[in-house]
Amino acid sequence: MSDVSQIVIHIGSFEFQLHQSILVWLVICVLMAIVAYIAGKKIENADPSVAPKGIVYWSEELYNLCLYVIKGNLKETTAHYLPMFGTIMIGMLLSNLVGLVGFQNPTSNISxxxxxxxxxxxxxxxxxxxxxxxxxxxxxxxxxxxxLTPLNVIGELATPISLTMRLFGNILAGTIISLLIYTVIKSVAPIGYIGLLITPFIHMYLDIFSGVIQTYIFFTLGTYFLGQQVAQQED
Structure with a gap:
């Protein structure tokens, strides 16, 4: 799939294009659905008196991770929104990390x-x-x-714009920087191949650290604003 930039579907005179980032997202969704189904069956048959392991253990860890991110903002409504936000959060995290295996990050697509x-x-x-x-x-x-009405309206509209551009800018910037580094290494080969020694550390920051942080920031901010409307506010 890394060699496929897009798939073009023709329906009569209508042309529909699926960009690689969207194709990657569809694959992630299908894989997540399969894993979730398997995990669900394993959890149903798990013995609660035995310490969880394997896919059951990792499912619990992901559940606690998602709970940690959104519970402080959504408070008593957390259980209602956790299935949806937890699923999207894990999908976004995988989307941010998929660049490590050579595919285009879905989150580098502004749409x-x-x-x-x-x-x-x-x-x-x-x-x-x-x-x-x-x-x-x-x-x-x-x-x-x-x-102050115009400023309040702008503030409301700024929320989706801010969430979009912050995630898009950081993920796309990491992709571009990685591409530039590999271009420089290739242009000064064979001496430049020494630079491959530092690329794992670059990916640790640009793909792993930044990808995790941007997922956390996106859902922390998003659930904060949502929590202002759905959760009971403390005096």
Whole structure:
């Protein structure tokens, strides 16, 4: 798949293009579904008196990891949103790390990131309206004084834009930097091959560390804003 840039599907006069990043995301989704099914069967048959191991153990660790990221923001509503956000979180993490095996990161595609950010935005607005009503939600945009309404509207719209561009910029930048490093190494070969000694450390930061951090930041910020609408706020 790393040699496939896109798949073009023709339906009559309509042309539909699937970019490599989207193809990678579809493969990740299928693999996650298969693993989740197997893990579910293993968990159903697991003996609770025996310490978990294998896929059951790792499923519990991923569950606790996702719980750690979103529980502080969603509070009592965490159990309701955990299945969806936990699944997307793991998918995004894999999307950020898939560049390690030579595929294009789905998160380096701005449309992919914008879709996830728009999901958060629509959920925030939907719950804001259902919690207090449309009139009350619109009134929030005029607080603390009506002169600040334009700034409040911009602030609301800035949420999906910020989530999209932060993730897109960091993942794409890591991809570009890695490509430039390998280009330099190739251009000064064979001496440049010495540079391959440091590339594992570069990937540790650009792909692993940055990928994990960006996933954490995306869902921490997204669930924070959502939590303002769905979770009970402490006095």
């Amino acid at each position: 992919f990131n914008a879709t996830l950010a728009l999901m958060f935005f629509l959920m925030i607005q939907f719950h804001g309206i259902t919690k207090s009503g449309l009139i009350a939600r619109l009134k929030e945009l005029t607080e603390p004084m009506w002169l």
